[in-house]
Amino acid sequence: MYRMVRVCAADQPLQRIVWRDSNDVPIRTFELTTVTYGTASAPYLATKCLQQLAKEGTKTHTAAAKVLKEDFYVDDMLSGVSTVEEGKLLIKELIDLLQSAGFSLRKWNSNSEELMQNVPEHLRDERTMLELDSSSATIKTLGLVWEPNTDSFRISTPKWENDTPITKRIILSDASRIFDPLGIVGPVVIQAKLFIQNLWKLQCSWDDPISHEMQEYWLEYRRNLAALDDILVPRWIGVGGETWNLDQSLEFHGFCDASEKAYGACIYLRTVTKSGAIVVRLVTSKSRVAPLDNPTKKKKRQTIPRLELSSALLLAHLYEKVMQGLRIPGKLFLWTDSMIVKCWLSSLPSRWKQFVANRVSEIQHITRHGVWKHVAGVENPADVISRGMTPAQLKYQTMWFSRPQWLLLDEAQWPRTQATIESELDVTELEESCVTVTLQSTPPSEFFGLRSSFTELIRLAAIVKRFQFNARKTNRNCRRLGFLTTTDLNEALVTLVKLAQQESFPQELADLTKRGCVQDSSRIQSLNPIIIEGVLCVGGRLRNASISASRKHPYILDPQHPLTKIIVVHYHRKLFHAGQQLLISMTQDIRIPAPDLLEVEKEIDHLKNNKAAGVDQLPSELSKYGGEALARAVHWAIVKVWEERVLELEEWMEVKHKIARKRPFISKANKAIRLKFANEHADKSMEYLKTVLWTDESKFEIFN
Incomplete structure (x- = not known):
């Protein structure tokens, strides 16, 4: 079959060989013009030619094209038809279609003697025709033996070499020789598989003889x-x-x-x-x-x-x-x-x-x-x-x-x-799966839905608490009046946190009140929770650290609670849509159980992909002088220092990332910002920053 497929003239030099019959004869150079058996591409090229021939003969030789496409294994065909008439038509079409490409399909055989009469004699399988009436007349098909006269399959027993020592390698070779692709004798083959598995379990070597038994x-x-x-x-x-x-x-x-x-x-x-x-x-x-x-x-x-x-x-x-x-x-x-x-x-x-x-x-x-x-x-x-x-x-x-x-x-x-x-x-x-579902025993209070802004929600809570305080008869002579103070806002925040915790962790609060510890199955058990002034906080060894109380014992909040989402949204917008790590590090005053951090990260990604219009709006003058990306980064860094907060590593990396395109340099030391602009509007930008965003020139250091 391969020798009937011609190779493109441009590729024939790749099949060049040199040859001479003896040392006395000059070397001659040959080029093989057809597909060569043994090369890596030979099976593909031959099969591709058959597929292309089937594609071209779809209209003229319908039955033959279908068989050529689906019932060929390299150069062997194994197909069947329902009636003798269909068989005669298929034989004629196959012979004509293949001969049109120079192929000659030989060794025809069938369980119907009438069909074989339609095959040219030189294309028939001679062994079968000579021994058609003999029960031993067989034809091997894909490792199986087929008897045309009975139209049955049988398994041919291999011939063994009894003189060879029995090793694990020999046994594996023997088992592989029983080629049974249809699984006809599967119950027999499984015995060989089990024996090989037993050898593997005993850790027998490949070439050492196995035991006598x-x-x-x-x-x-x-x-x-x-x-x-x-x-x-x-x-x-x-x-x-x-x-x-x-x-x-x-x-x-x-x-x-x-x-x-x-x-x-x-x-x-x-x-x-x-x-x-x-x-x-x-x-x-x-x-x-x-x-x-x-x-x-x-x-x-x-x-x-x-x-x-x-x-x-x-x-x-x-x-x-x-x-x-x-x-x-x-x-x-x-x-x-x-x-x-x-x-x-x-x-x-x-x-x-x-x-x-x-x-x-x-x-x-x-x-x-x-x-x-x-x-x-x-x-x-x-x-x-x-x-x-x-x-x-x-x-x-x-x-x-x-x-x-x-x-x-x-x-x-x-x-x-x-x-x-x-x-x-x-x-x-x-093996039924135990699914742990966290359910809130108490639905969230409607109060958390009255405001979507964290600042407005805190102020509303503070106003309500002030009203409650002033409405009591015992407080008629000491009513709280005037603007809301920092104390009022902090107390309001603590009240909201208590309410959220009572809705999210009622069992944990009850266990801590009665036993002093939560159950091992609690999702906040790893946080070693404690109760401080009625608030559920994170415990641990930081209680002796020289840091603020809010950092020692952060509040514990449920990621699914509306208050947690409001806080996350607040800091996310405040930090101009910062990344996940930066946002989590900035919300150190609250703590979310580790298994639920993914929910917060999903919320952050949602916010980053659905920015509210106007969140990143910047002063037009600063945007004009330094570029929008530069203005956003500088404005972000100024606000951080303005709030007298020390820039942490994550915040600093975020600043560098945001202004990388404009190549300014920002560093933090002693609550001062050093700015170096790589554009021609540096002086105007810095002057605008001094007059609009900052008033203390001592906190700026301009250098070239």
Whole structure:
């Protein structure tokens, strides 16, 4: 096939070779003009030519183009038709289409002798035609052996080298030679997988001979494989053909099961002929060994229910592959003998623990058009593949190759699916997830919704408290009048914090009042909370530090409470939409539980992406002289010093980031700002800052 594909003339020098027959003959140079076998690109180029040929022949050779596109494996074709007439047409179109590109499709074979008469004699498989009536006339197809006269598959037993010492490398090589892509003899192959897993568990080296007992077991396994030669599996699975009733439904039945050592799945296809006969055929199967426990990684051996769930996931993936290959619609029935798995699959994945939830979610998605049912273990054919079986036993296992007998009956006579009663199942095996939900026992007060500004909310609270104080008869002679003082505003803030904490942490306040500590399950337990003058604060070793009381024991607030959001919004706008770290460092007077900091960060991102109009408005003169970015940064830094606050590292980095484009330099020392402008309007900008934003020239130092 490769030699029929010509390489582009520009690429032919890349396939240049030199050659001479002997040392006495001059060296000759050759260039290979066609695709060369053995090069990395050869399979792709040959396959791409077939695909392009199928694309070009879609209109002229419809049937051949479809087969050429879907039923070729490199240069081998394996396809089928429903009637002899369709076969004759396909043979003619394929020969014509391939010959138009210089390809000649040889070694034709079919289970229909009438079809073979339409194939030119020089294109037929001579061995088959000569031995067509012989039961030993076979043709190997993708590692399987096909007998055209019986239209059946069989497994060809490899020939072993008995003189070679049995090592782990030899055993792995022997197991790989049993090529069973359809899983026809899956129960036999799983025994080899389990034996290799046992070698791995014993940590046997690759090239050292294994123990005498294990060698005897493997030699016996080799000898038993000879019984596979007598097993015949029908190639036709019941789809297509003159006897297929298109009006009847087509059904896929998948079975899964698990044991302590392995788990597996198999799929059968159930069809009904025109005469009403029911045909059930094994389509494919898949098996896997159960994972071993690993003490070094604290990985325990999986429980039986989890292995059953893994087999259900394997069945879902297997069904997905079958549908990709067959591309035929049909009803889907999936069977398991585990009531726990059925309970898992009938509920939302969020109910279960992570391991179960992930697999349940994927299974429900893949098999969303199917129905999960329960079947007894003795009637489950997947039980055979999960436990393994010798070739001699498999030969007489009718339930594996044929089907469960009840599939030949009407649906009303199938095993009835029992209702899943969770109360009768083991609670520990169900692995139900414990979801911790934080609920406020008391809804937030309407007072927090009266003002959206933190400053206005504090002033409103202060006014209300003053009114309460002045309305008391005992305070008639000492009423508070005039402007609100700092004391009034601080007391108002403490009152609002107390109210928010009573709504968010009622249980914690009660525990601290009675027992002096919160419960271990409390989300603020890591903050070592204490009560100071009725306010829930952060405890710890900072009580002896030489810092302000608000920094020693910050208030604890719930991130979901409206007061917390109002405070975050206030500082966020005050800092001109600063980043997360800067904003959190500036709100040191409050403390949010560590698991809930993400909520605050989300709120910050929301604010940054949805800035209110006018928040970053700057004096027009300053914007004109220094640029908007420069003006914003300088104005921000001036305000910070104006409030007599020492610039921290995060704040300083934020200033540098904001003014990086204009290249000024700002530093903080002794509550003074040193400004260096890299533009021609430096003098005017500084003069404006002095006259408008600042009055004390001693706090400015201008340098070039």
